[in-house]
Amino acid sequence: MDIHEYQAKQRFVAAGIPVPPGKIATTPDEAHAIATEFGGAVMVKAQVHSGGRGKAGGVKYAPDAAAAREHAQNILGMDIKGLTVEKVLVTPAEDIASEAYVGVLVDRKSQAATFMVSAEGGMDIEEVAATQPEAIRRLTVDPRYGLLPHQAFWLANFLYDDPGHIKQASKVIGQLYESFVDSGASMTEINPLITTPDGAVKAIDAKMSIDDNELFRRPEVAEMRDTSAEPTAEIQAREAGLSYVKLDGDVGCCVNGAGLAMATMDLVKYYGGEPANFLDIGGSSNPDKVVSALEIITSDPNVKVILFNIFGGITRCDDVANGIVEATNRIDIGVPIVIRLTGTNEALALEILEKAGFSAYTSMDDVVEKAVQLAKGED
Amino acid sequence: MSIFIDSDTRLVVQGITGRDGSFHTRQMMEYGTQVVAGVTPGKGGQTFEGPNGVAVPIFNSMDEAVAETEANTSVVYVPPAFAANAILEAADSGVDLVVAITEGVPVLDMARAHAFARDRGVRILGPNCPGLISPGKSKVGILPAQIVAEGPIGVVSRSGTLTYEAVFQLTSVGLGQTTCVGIGGDPLIGTNFIDCLEAFEADPETTAIVMIGEIGGTDEQEAAEYVKAKLSKPVVGFIAGQTAPPGRRMGHAGAIISGSAGTAEEKMKAFQDNGIAVASRPADIVGLIQDALA
Numbered sequence: 208m209d210i211h212e213y214q215a216k217q218r219f220v221a222a223g224i225p226v227p228p229g230k231i232a233t234t235p236d237e238a239h240a241i242a243t244e245f246g247g248a249v250m251v252k253a254q255v256h257s258g259g260r261g262k263a264g265g266v267k268y269a270p271d272a273a274a275a276r277e278h279a280q281n282i283l284g285m286d287i288k289g290l291t292v293e294k295v296l297v298t299p300a301e302d303i304a305s306e307a308y309v310g311v312l313v314d315r316k317s318q319a320a321t322f323m324v325s326a327e328g329g330m331d332i333e334e335v336a337a338t339q340p341e342a343i344r345r346l347t348v349d350p351r352y353g354l355l356p357h358q359a360f361w362l363a364n365f366l367y368d369d370p371g372h373i374k375q376a377s378k379v380i381g382q383l384y385e386s387f388v389d390s391g392a393s394m395t396e397i398n399p400l401i402t403t404p405d406g407a408v409k410a411i412d413a414k415m416s417i418d419d420n421e422l423f424r425r426p427e428v429a430e431m432r433d434t435s436a437e438p439t440a441e442i443q444a445r446e447a448g449l450s451y452v453k454l455d456g457d458v459g460c461c462v463n464g465a466g467l468a469m470a471t472m473d474l475v476k477y478y479g480g481e482p483a484n485f486l487d488i489g490g491s492s493n494p495d496k497v498v499s500a501l502e503i504i505t506s507d508p509n510v511k512v513i514l515f516n517i518f519g520g521i522t523r524c525d526d527v528a529n530g531i532v533e534a535t536n537r538i539d540i541g542v543p544i545v546i547r548l549t550g551t552n553e554a555l556a557l558e559i560l561e562k563a564g565f566s567a568y569t570s571m572d573d574v575v576e577k578a579v580q581l582a583k584g585e586d
Numbered sequence: 587m588s589i590f591i592d593s594d595t596r597l598v599v600q601g602i603t604g605r606d607g608s609f610h611t612r613q614m615m616e617y618g619t620q621v622v623a624g625v626t627p628g629k630g631g632q633t634f635e636g637p638n639g640v641a642v643p644i645f646n647s648m649d650e651a652v653a654e655t656e657a658n659t660s661v662v663y664v665p666p667a668f669a670a671n672a673i674l675e676a677a678d679s680g681v682d683l684v685v686a687i688t689e690g691v692p693v694l695d696m697a698r699a700h701a702f703a704r705d706r707g708v709r710i711l712g713p714n715c716p717g718l719i720s721p722g723k724s725k726v727g728i729l730p731a732q733i734v735a736e737g738p739i740g741v742v743s744r745s746g747t748l749t750y751e752a753v754f755q756l757t758s759v760g761l762g763q764t765t766c767v768g769i770g771g772d773p774l775i776g777t778n779f780i781d782c783l784e785a786f787e788a789d790p791e792t793t794a795i796v797m798i799g800e801i802g803g804t805d806e807q808e809a810a811e812y813v814k815a816k817l818s819k820p821v822v823g824f825i826a827g828q829t830a831p832p833g834r835r836m837g838h839a840g841a842i843i844s845g846s847a848g849t850a851e852e853k854m855k856a857f858q859d860n861g862i863a864v865a866s867r868p869a870d871i872v873g874l875i876q877d878a879l880a
Contacts, residue, residue, distance in 0.1 A: 313773060477866065
């Protein structure tokens with residue numbers, strides 16, 4: 208789960224990291240009022256779950272409150288990579304002497320939290336890693352001990368020469384690790400961590416992604432979820448216990464298992480079609496789940512055909528067949544459904560489906576080819 | 587032969603009295619797995635009724651279970667909130683292998699558990715995995731037994747049902763398996779492709795290997811280099827997620843293209859560059875294996 212910059216800053220402040228004050232506006236008038244309250248120049252920053260806000264024109268400098276209102280007017284409602292900006296953060300503009308990058312993420316290779324720091328702040332860290340790897344210092348945190356003070360110092364020492372800066376940055380790095388762990392994050396970064404002309408070190412931007420598996424035990428983080436920043440169908444899917452990702456094609460896919468679901472999408476493409484979604488229905492054959500899945504898939508107006516691909520291992524195919532029949536009796540689908548079931552109790556399942564008037568297949572290739580034909584109107 | 591589990595595997599089921607734990611314990615026992623103990627804190631002294639009237643003793647702790655039954659392997663069906671603790675307890679109990687089926691374990695909990703297990707020389711498989719099966723010998727986890735057969739192919743995969751699909755097709759044409767291993771869909775897993783490749787290479791009965799990967803991370807790329815450097819046996823590969831968009835998690839916690847890293851394309855290229863025959867769809871796996879063995 209991604210959280211917004213202003214929410215990540217709340218987590219940082221709770222850990223003691225110096226962050227300039229800021230307030231959220233949802234209208235240009237609110238932005239004006241907040242800028243007036245702060246006095247002086249402010250930044251108006253789109254709060255949206257996407258990188259590249261700055262390039263898209265979602266981050267603007269406003270010398271006064273009138274300019275803040277005008278920028279908020281332009282940014283609110285703006286589309287950034289398919290997401291609509293609903294909120295802006297208004298925060299005093301800081302005088303910047305230098306910019307650094309400090310980030311920590313769960314690294315798959317070392318199987319632990321890993322820091323990356325660079326004096327090349329304000330840039331995309333992937334780009335820095337690709338073009339000048341020597342500009343990044345990395346440190347893997349041993350999960351048995353956590354981040355040790357001398358390690359935080361070693362990282363800070365890479366960023367600054369000034370002892371005052373090093374001391375402040377060491378503290379920030381320690382606090383960032385604390386915030387990372389306490390938030391159940393999988394990634395967090397400060398980009399940039401600035402120094403001001405008067406010698407202070409501050410975090411003026413913040414990013415954080417939360418490990419979904421942590422949410423059950425961190426209600427204060429879970430409630431930061433901004434459902435207005437997510438497609439409705441994905442919210443519905445999560446509530447129904449399904450894993451769903453909307454794509455741009457027209458072949459709706461309903462599959463058990465994430466790997467098989469991806470392989471099914473790939474096979475749709477292989478046969479010249481375009482998948483409309485990723486959907487893992489899981490091991491359940493519960494008709495309620497099948498109904499939810501069908502509702503979610505058909506809420507996408509692009510969908511021209513629905514393709515079921517079920518491998519019955521522990522799941523019994525006849526249970527799934529009954530689920531499909533019951534679900535389609537309960538709701539009107541409006542597009543053709545093609546079904547492939549194989550594995551446990553396959554014959555029984557085919558009988559149930561054929562009796563209900565469905566075409567059922569046992570080969571994955573056959574059913575995908577058929578679905579693509581139907582989507583193209585080539586039946 | 588087989589890898590990681592065989593007829594000598596003596597299994598403890600952690601979470602044996604839960605819904606999933608009890609169902610799969612019966613399935614494993616019906617397959618012939620020696621389930622010697624169960625652990626559910628607070629239910630020690632009770633017994634679990636397996637198929638054919640076989641009773642399995644239940645203990646309060648892994649320590650007692652191992653001391654009383656000489657178990658050498660455990661399988662974890664404990665809910666996510668308690669799974670990491672169950673894995674730590676197992677790694678401290680004297681078993682050599684801990685198979686963690688549970689999906690949804692917090693990743694920072696697993697970072698600690700993996701470090702703990704490494705210190706003790708204990709192998710973790712998973713979490714968020716279907717387990718493994720050595721046909722005709724033993725099954726630990728949730729893989730459907732009816733789709734496997736004894737034979738010479740080693741199968742290793744990050745997926746569940748996609749693995750079943752591939753194994754089912756192999757079995758349908760008479761290509762049985764030495765062991766089928768599901769290594770799990772999480773970002774931090776205890777046993778990776780290379781561990782399995784190394785074990786299959788050392789297993790005299792395995793003659794060819796199927797490796798099924800997916801988007802996210804670089805395990806497949808590293809495994810491909812390992813194949814070129816160390817393996818004498820042919821490997822056939824498949825990668826799921828060619829149509830997955832970047833930055834979106836595709837069901838598995840670990841199946842995500844971050845930035846430009848971890849795409850299906852780069853993994854397939856790594857396979858090809860290192861002498862692994864790449865199936866462009868699941869149905870092609872069997873043919874490529876047959877070619878490799880011809």
